[in-house]
Structure formats: structure tokens, C-alpha cells
Amino acid sequence: MPRYTAPTKDVQFLLHEVLNVSDSDVPGYSDLEPEFTGAVLEEAGKIASQVLQPLNSVGDQEGCRFENGVVTTPAGFKQAFEQMKDGGWPGLDMPEAFGGQNMPSVLGTAVGEFFSGANQAFTMYQGLTHGAASAILAHGTDAQKATYLPKMVACDWTGTMNLTEPHCGTDLGLMRTKAEPQEDGSYKITGQKIFISAGDHDLAENVIHLVLAKIPGGPDGIKGVSLFIVPKIMTDEDGTLGARNGVSVGKIEEKMGIHGNSTCVMDYEGATGFLLGAEHKGMRSMFTMMNEARLGVAMQGLAQAEAAYQNAVDYAKDRLQGRDVTGAKNPDGPADPLIVHPDIRRNLMDQKSFVEGARAFMLWGASLIDRSHRSHDAQAEGLISLMTPVLKGFLTDKGYDMTVQAQQIYGGHGYIEEWGMSQYTRDARITMIYEGANGVQALDLVGRKLAQNGGKHVMGFFEMVKTFCKEADETSDTFKAQFVDPLKAASKNLQAAGMYFMQNGMKNPNHALAGSYDFMHLFGHVCLGLMWARMAQSAENALSSGTGDATFYETKLTTARYYMTRQLPATALHLARIQSGADTVMALDADLF
Structure with missing residues (x-):
């Protein structure tokens, strides 16, 4: 197991x-x-x-x-x-x-x-x-905070987010769920929501649903969407539970993975709801939750890759298969362990260099959130806004890929359920889809985030990389060649891609959008390159001072070199794809597919 x-x-x-x-x-x-x-x-x-x-x-x-x-x-x-x-x-x-x-x-x-x-x-x-x-x-009133937050922070009550409907997912302006105003200031919520994770269960005494709906007479499309608090069970101001609200489970979705989470179809039949935030400003309120959820999903991609990697390493060290071409490493046994073979090492190094780089990227992102919220730092807020689609899209795409590579280490056993590796792959797969599919993350990055505040935040990122490289240039020639120069080259590729969008995107937006997915991955690689360069610098400092676990720091440096030589050069491939434009992407008429 x-x-x-x-x-x-x-x-x-x-x-x-x-x-x-x-x-x-x-x-x-x-x-x-x-x-x-x-x-x-x-x-x-x-x-x-x-x-x-x-x-x-x-x-x-x-x-x-x-x-x-x-x-x-x-x-x-x-x-x-x-x-x-x-x-x-x-x-x-x-x-x-x-x-x-x-x-x-x-x-x-x-x-x-x-x-x-x-x-x-x-x-x-x-x-x-x-x-x-x-x-x-x-976004809540003082009364709403007092009523719901103590119970939710303790998880005596749990919460959900209700966006998707059977006929609309990403395009929430098409939603049909209605919120009819009542004389007492509440609303009657009627409609159906699907794919609602943790929609109902037996873990808590109440479930507090946050539901997007339209108030009749409001603006068309997304501008007419409002957000409502809809409890499963009605409560008094002191938290005392009352009558069951008009919300019920239609069914549990049958899914590829995350079977232990109750993903529900939720039916609202005149359920009592309370406006959260301002009328017709529901997306502003919901994005507080969605942005947090996107970072949480990025973390899930990393987490599943880490778990799968740990088990793949165990199997590679234990499973005997073939002989090392340079000479037997287990001469008393019938074969050598899998881990002696270069292709197995390549596979495991791909995983190790990703999960450790991704963890650094994830925690750096969390530190930006803290600086933004706790220090009210506008620069940090802008930078984490820029990074959110990169974190979500890149870490979940690559995290899923790493679970597949871990599964591959097992050979046929990786495909057999009793070994448990397929669960990591199946569970990781949803991370690329929910909280905004990764193609949408790429469009958000290129279509909105790059130009935010006149490009201030992406320019701030480039300046951060430049400053690091300039300061690191003063270290040893070896460090410069192994870490600084590859990072500089990757950053230049990212800047060249941004320049291509500026020069061609205005004339034909498809030139930018056709390259958005590659840009998201290019950006992700540069971020991990920066993280690995920083980690390498810290490891070298620790070794120079003679403190700590030398094996740990030497291993960190070896893994950093692997990322810089075997993974970071992917930025050149992504740039070439971006600069090919949209012509070949859009060449076929729809009926020729």
C-alpha cells in the first residue's frame, strides 16, 4: 500500500x-x-x-x-x-x-x-x-460574520461555493439561478448547481452554501450576478439551528477521482438566502474565494506529485529488474534495483526537481499573500495576482504529469489498483479542470494579468529576476555558469514572448491567445528556475558556513543543476511555439475537424 x-x-x-x-x-x-x-x-x-x-x-x-x-x-x-x-x-x-x-x-x-x-x-x-x-x-456584514464565522472557522459548519450550472461553467453570465427579493430583506433562491464539492455530508451539523444567482431586473450577463449565503439549515443569530432550508441534493456525481469527497448536484427550491456583498457584484465577492481556491488547487497539484514521487522512489529502490550496464550493483541478487538505470533516474529526477521547485514557488506565493494582507503591500498584491494563474495552471499540469511518471516507474503494477498509484493520477486530474480550467488560466494570464496596471506587475517580476542575477553574478564563476546564466536565458525568452504579444496581439488577438498556454508554462519554468537558483544559493551558503546537514545541501545543489540543464531549456521550445503565431492553429475550418 x-x-x-x-x-x-x-x-x-x-x-x-x-x-x-x-x-x-x-x-x-x-x-x-x-x-x-x-x-x-x-x-x-x-x-x-x-x-x-x-x-x-x-x-x-x-x-x-x-x-x-x-x-x-x-x-x-x-x-x-x-x-x-x-x-x-x-x-x-x-x-x-x-x-x-x-x-x-x-x-x-x-x-x-x-x-x-x-x-x-x-x-x-x-x-x-x-x-x-x-x-x-x-464581504460580509458584522452580523453575518458573527453568525457564521466562529462555526465555520471551527468547522462545526462547513462551506461550499456554488457557481456551475448544467448549461454554463466558465461563462457564468449564462446562469439561470434566480434570487427573488423578499420583504424581510432575504431572497428566495431557485435553480440548480452542479459539481459542488463537499455539497452535503455527515461531517458537520450545517453546510453554508455561497451561491451565485441573478436578481430579476438586474443587468444582463455577468454584471447581473450576485452572491448569497444559503444555509442548509436555518439558524438564529446565536447559531442555534432551526428549520431545514429549501436546498437538497439531487445526486452525487460519479467521478474519475477524489471519490472520498461528496461532489453534489444541488437543487434550490425557494431556499432562503442572504445577500453577501453588494447587489450585482457577486463575482467580486466570489473571486475572494475563487482566488484562494485556485492557490489551494495549485497546492493540490504539488501535493499529489510529492506523494506519488515518494512511493515511486520506494519501488525503484526495492524492485529488482535487469543489470546496471556499467556493472552489477547487487551481485548477490538475481538483478539490480530499478534505480540503477539511467531512464529511471531521469524519471525520478524529473519528479524530484519539480516537487521541490514547486514547493518553493508555492510558499513564495503564500508569502506574497501575507505581505499583501498583513502589510497592505500593493506591489505584493499585484505580483500574487499575476502569479495566481501561473501557480494554478503550471503546478497542476506538471503535477499531474509527475503522477503519471511515478505510475510509470511501477510498470504494469502502476496500472493495477491494488498498488494504489492510479489514485494519485486520478485525483490529480481534476486539479487541471476545477476552479477554472487551465486553458482559462492561460487566457486570464495573457488577456488580463499581463496588462494589469500598464504591465507594472510583470515588469516588476522581470526586475526581481534581473536584480537576483546581478547580485548573484558577484558569486563564483561556477555558480554563475550553472544557475545565473540559464536563468537569464529563460527570462529573456519570457520577455521575448511578451514582446511578441505586444507587437502582434493588437493586430490579431488570436496571435496572443494561441500562445497563451505556452506562455503560462514558459512563465512557470522561469519561476521554478528562479526558485532553484535561490535554493542553490542558500545551499551553497550553508555549505560554506560549515553548518547543517552537508548531504542535504549537496543533494539540493545536484537537483538544482538537473532542473537548470534538463527542464529550464523548455522555455526555448515554448517561445518558438508562441512566435509561430495563430495561423496554423486557426487554419482549419470548424467543419474539417
Whole structure:
């Protein structure tokens, strides 16, 4: 059976030697001393490996049940959920005023990776609740916050987001769900929503749905959408549960993966709802939750890749197959372990260099969120807005690819369910689709984010890379050749792609949009290149000072060199595709497909 061990040492390295969190001026970061973060991560790792991971295959095999209008989660989920609640984990980075612990997002993100790597489907119940609570925190009235947030932060009540309808997904302006105003200030919500993760279950006493709907007489399209709080069970202001609301489960979706999460069709039949935020400004409110969810999904892509990689390494070291062409490494056995073969090493190095680079990228992104929220730093806010589609799109695309590569290590056993590797691939697949399919992320990046504030944020990123390279140029010639020069070349490819869009996109927007997916990946590679260069610099500094675990830092440098030589050059391929334009992409008439 698969296993999972939380990568606590790697996270500690990133927090304290790359990001240097305890030296940061971000409010709350001074508390993040190595001893403190180490204790939190160690405890989270134990829960991940001892409580959540054993339930991962249970959730996959049993799935959720829907009988007589009641949704039941897999065996063991409810007990594990109570353990999570008792430990205060759902509120780790939520405000103390509502029962949270007010830890920075960077620590919450690290813990979230552990939980998701151990059991993605389970972790979604509290993750979606966190997002819904964040939306209420940002846009709710004082009364709404007082009513819902203490219960949601504790996960006594869970939350959902309801966007998609049978006839519309990305184009939410087409939605038909209506919200009829009532004399008491509430609304009657009528319509159907599909693909609602954690839509109903037996883990909490109430479910708080955030539902997009249109108020009759409002503007057409997306400008007429509003957001509503719709409880499963009506509540008094003090949180006392009352009558069942007019919302029910139509069915549970049969899915490729994440079977342990109850993805529901939700039917609203005159359900009582309460406006969250302003009328006809629902997308503004919902995007608070969606942007958080997109970063959470990026983390899921990384987490599944990490879990799959750990098991692939175990198998490669244990499975005997063939002989090393340079000479037997296991002469007393019938064959050598798989890991002696260069192609297996290539496969594993692809995975290792991705997951460690992606983790650095993810935690750097979380640090930008903290700087934006806690220090009210507009530059950090603009940069994480730019990075959100890159994080979501690149980490989930590549994360899925890495689960497939891990599965490949097992050969035929990777395709057999009893070995458990297919679950990582099936669970990772949804990350490329939900919270905005990755093609949409690429369009958002090229069509909106690049030009935001006159291109200020992307230019700020280029300046950041330039500054790093300039300062690193003063180090050894070896470091410059191995890390700085490849990063410079990749950054120039990214700038050339942006220049192509500027020169050709205005004349024919398809020239930009046809290259958007390649641009998202090009950008992702540059970001991981920057992360690996920073990690390499930190590792060299540690080795020079003679402190720490030399093997750990030498391994980090070896992995960094691999990424720079074997992965980062992909930026040239992406640039060539971008510069080919849209002509060949759009050449065929629709009826010729």
C-alpha cells in the first residue's frame, strides 16, 4: 500500500534559509522561529501520515453514499474530521476574533500541502470551508460574520461555493439561478448547481452554501450576478439551528477521482438566502474565494506529485529488474534495483526537481499573500495576482504529469489498483479542470494579468529576476555558469514572448491567445528556475558556513543543476511555439475537424 511522509525538513529549509521568514518585516512573521514552525509541521506531519493517509484508499474505494436524501462519507472520515477540529487545524491561519490562531498563510499553506498529499478528497472539506469563510470575512456584514464565522472557522459548519450550472461553467453570465427579493430583506433562491464539492455530508451539523444567482431586473450577463449565503439549515443569530432550508441534493456525481469527497448536484427550491456583498457584484465577492481556491488547487497539484514521487522512489529502490550496464550493483541478487538505470533516474529526477521547485514557488506565493494582507503591500498584491494563474495552471499540469511518471516507474503494477498509484493520477486530474480550467488560466494570464496596471506587475517580476542575477553574478564563476546564466536565458525568452504579444496581439488577438498556454508554462519554468537558483544559493551558503546537514545541501545543489540543464531549456521550445503565431492553429475550418 502507498505511504506518505510529510516533507518537513524541506519546508523548514524553505521557510528559514530561502524565505527567511523570521527575519521578515511582515507582521506575525517574527513568531515563525524554527523551533515553533518545526513543532507545528512535525505535528501536522504525524496527522497526515497516521490519520489521513490510511483513509486515502478507503475514501477512493468506498466513495460517498447518497441514500434517502442523506449523504454519508467513507468509513473513518467523521472520526478523522473530529480529530482535525479538536486540534484547531481548520482555523490555523484564520483570525483569532473568530476562533482561529491567526498564523500566516505561509505556514497554513505548508500544512495544507501535508494534509492534501496524505488525503486530497478529505482535506477538501475543510479547504472549501476556509475559502467560504474568507469570502464572508472580506464581504460580509458584522452580523453575518458573527453568525457564521466562529462555526465555520471551527468547522462545526462547513462551506461550499456554488457557481456551475448544467448549461454554463466558465461563462457564468449564462446562469439561470434566480434570487427573488423578499420583504424581510432575504431572497428566495431557485435553480440548480452542479459539481459542488463537499455539497452535503455527515461531517458537520450545517453546510453554508455561497451561491451565485441573478436578481430579476438586474443587468444582463455577468454584471447581473450576485452572491448569497444559503444555509442548509436555518439558524438564529446565536447559531442555534432551526428549520431545514429549501436546498437538497439531487445526486452525487460519479467521478474519475477524489471519490472520498461528496461532489453534489444541488437543487434550490425557494431556499432562503442572504445577500453577501453588494447587489450585482457577486463575482467580486466570489473571486475572494475563487482566488484562494485556485492557490489551494495549485497546492493540490504539488501535493499529489510529492506523494506519488515518494512511493515511486520506494519501488525503484526495492524492485529488482535487469543489470546496471556499467556493472552489477547487487551481485548477490538475481538483478539490480530499478534505480540503477539511467531512464529511471531521469524519471525520478524529473519528479524530484519539480516537487521541490514547486514547493518553493508555492510558499513564495503564500508569502506574497501575507505581505499583501498583513502589510497592505500593493506591489505584493499585484505580483500574487499575476502569479495566481501561473501557480494554478503550471503546478497542476506538471503535477499531474509527475503522477503519471511515478505510475510509470511501477510498470504494469502502476496500472493495477491494488498498488494504489492510479489514485494519485486520478485525483490529480481534476486539479487541471476545477476552479477554472487551465486553458482559462492561460487566457486570464495573457488577456488580463499581463496588462494589469500598464504591465507594472510583470515588469516588476522581470526586475526581481534581473536584480537576483546581478547580485548573484558577484558569486563564483561556477555558480554563475550553472544557475545565473540559464536563468537569464529563460527570462529573456519570457520577455521575448511578451514582446511578441505586444507587437502582434493588437493586430490579431488570436496571435496572443494561441500562445497563451505556452506562455503560462514558459512563465512557470522561469519561476521554478528562479526558485532553484535561490535554493542553490542558500545551499551553497550553508555549505560554506560549515553548518547543517552537508548531504542535504549537496543533494539540493545536484537537483538544482538537473532542473537548470534538463527542464529550464523548455522555455526555448515554448517561445518558438508562441512566435509561430495563430495561423496554423486557426487554419482549419470548424467543419474539417
